[in-house]
Amino acid sequence: MHDFGYRGARFGCEGVAVETLARRFGTPLYVYSRHTLEHHFTRLRAALAPLDPLICYALKANSNLAVLRTFAELGAGFDLVSEGELRRVRAAGGEAGRCVFAGVGKTEAEMRFALRQGIYCFNVESEPELERLARVAADLGTVAPVAVRVNPNVDAHTHAKITTGTYANKFGIPFEAVPAVYARAARSKHLRWRGLQMHIGSQLTTAAPFAAAVRKVAPLARALAERYGIEFLSIGGGIGIVYQPALASGSARWWRSAASRGVLTPARYAEALVPLLKPLGLRVLLEPGRFLVGNAGILVTRVEYVKRAGRKTFVIVDAAMNDLIRPAFYDAYHEIVPLRKASARRVRCDVVGPICESGDYFCQGRLLPEVRQGDYLALLSAGAYGAVMGSNYNSRPLAAEVLVAGRQAALVRVRQPLARVWAGERLASWQRGAAR
Numbered sequence: 190m191h192d193f194g195y196r197g198a199r200f201g202c203e204g205v206a207v208e209t210l211a212r213r214f215g216t217p218l219y220v221y222s223r224h225t226l227e228h229h230f231t232r233l234r235a236a237l238a239p240l241d242p243l244i245c246y247a248l249k250a251n252s253n254l255a256v257l258r259t260f261a262e263l264g265a266g267f268d269l270v271s272e273g274e275l276r277r278v279r280a281a282g283g284e285a286g287r288c289v290f291a292g293v294g295k296t297e298a299e300m301r302f303a304l305r306q307g308i309y310c311f312n313v314e315s316e317p318e319l320e321r322l323a324r325v326a327a328d329l330g331t332v333a334p335v336a337v338r339v340n341p342n343v344d345a346h347t348h349a350k351i352t353t354g355t356y357a358n359k360f361g362i363p364f365e366a367v368p369a370v371y372a373r374a375a376r377s378k379h380l381r382w383r384g385l386q387m388h389i390g391s392q393l394t395t396a397a398p399f400a401a402a403v404r405k406v407a408p409l410a411r412a413l414a415e416r417y418g419i420e421f422l423s424i425g426g427g428i429g430i431v432y433q434p435a436l437a438s439g440s441a442r443w444w445r446s447a448a449s450r451g452v453l454t455p456a457r458y459a460e461a462l463v464p465l466l467k468p469l470g471l472r473v474l475l476e477p478g479r480f481l482v483g484n485a486g487i488l489v490t491r492v493e494y495v496k497r498a499g500r501k502t503f504v505i506v507d508a509a510m511n512d513l514i515r516p517a518f519y520d521a522y523h524e525i526v527p528l529r530k531a532s533a534r535r536v537r538c539d540v541v542g543p544i545c546e547s548g549d550y551f552c553q554g555r556l557l558p559e560v561r562q563g564d565y566l567a568l569l570s571a572g573a574y575g576a577v578m579g580s581n582y583n584s585r586p587l588a589a590e591v592l593v594a595g596r597q598a599a600l601v602r603v604r605q606p607l608a609r610v611w612a613g614e615r616l617a618s619w620q621r622g623a624a625r
């Protein structure tokens with residue numbers, strides 16, 4: 190579901206015409222809809238109401254402070270992977286006590302910071318990490334709340350780069366090894382087992398792999414609860430969204446049509462998982478990222494040139510792979526629409542950015558409405574893993590971000606000033622003109 194669409198000939202976000210935002214704030218520009226964010230969160234929470242889960246938003250998907258505040262106000266917890274992310278959550282007004290800390294490479298400094306902040310749990314991914322955590326907790330004279338991330342060796346049937354729950358991946362502790370890890374660490378005075386966690390992959394479009402993983406892990410969770418008193422099972426994130434094609438908005442109709450097309454809706458997800466999880470009697474945690482923010486954001490860009498070369502047409506825009514890397518990195522599909530419905534003529538074209546790489550494209554050989562220099566385009570469903578994966582490649586500044594709520598629009602990230610792109614760089618002491 191999303192709150193973007195044409196009102197007459199103009200593409201809008203909630204009550205705002207997106208072109209006015211593009212003119213006011215410039216492009217490339219990310220635009221987020223508060224209503225879409227809230228709607229996805231409340232829809233998921235309602236579907237899973239029988240479990241009363243703690244929904245820990247995986248902020249790696251979109252960590253803008255205004256987005257985090259939106260979820261904090263809805264009562265979300267957070268799934269984070271670095272000290273920086275924990276500091277962001279705190280800066281946005283989120284509670285440390287509702288945060289879980291994931292990731293295979295937590296440093297000592299990160300552990301110390303998170304322990305001092307009082308996070309809910311560390312999701313530990315190896316025995317060396319567990320040993321380090323016990324040591325850091327001992328130094329601080331405290332007890333670290335921990336869960337193992339179990340690798341259930343279940344194929345999520347998604348893109349290879351975002352599959353995480355098989356033994357070919359670096360994540361988690363192999364299923365068979367988990368009981369011995371709990372037994373060993375239970376002897377430590379500085380660790381307290383709090384839960385069990387898993388995350389099998391991202392952009393899953395059916396419930397079957399989730400159900401297979403939960404079926405496999407539930408008996409283990411039950412045994413660990415009996416033996417060590419763990420209180421939660423986290424089933425991770427991974428709920429996929431619709432990228433292609435963008436559906437008409439309007440919530441009830443949207444979910445009905447999505448369900449009839451076999452989309453993994455919250456209702457379907459709940460239908461598959463609630464019967465497996467409810468009997469466990471454990472607190473259930475979820476770590477959705479993409480599902481909450483993916484459809485809630487678009488990337489707006491301006492057409493700089495239309496270049497015809499032989500039989501090809503290249504629409505060259507001012508956004509590039511440094512702004513949205515998903516097409517280049519995962520061959521991901523993002524729907525592309527003009528902000529003004531003008532021409533009925535369609536042209537087969539590649540939409541490309543200005544970066545000096547052949548991989549710098551947003552689509553190839555796609556039939557799109559004919560556009561001209563100066564027109565604006567929107568790349569849809571860019572709210573997850575969009576702005577956060579931005580870089581300064583080709584010395585391009587990070588894009589600006591706007592949050593819309595009804596008829597209001599707020600700039601929630603200023604476009605990075607160009608001089609900031611190299612602000613941390615210095616000449617070497619032996620170079621002419623270097624500060625001494």
Ligand code: LLP
Nearest residue numbers: 247291388391392426427476477478479574
């Ligand atoms: N929990 C853990 C431990 C994770 O590693 C992730 C995502 C999530 C939760 C949230 O997963 P989600 O609900 O968003 O699927 N950049 C890629 C996606 C990378 C996902 C990384 N981990 C993309 O653009 O598709």
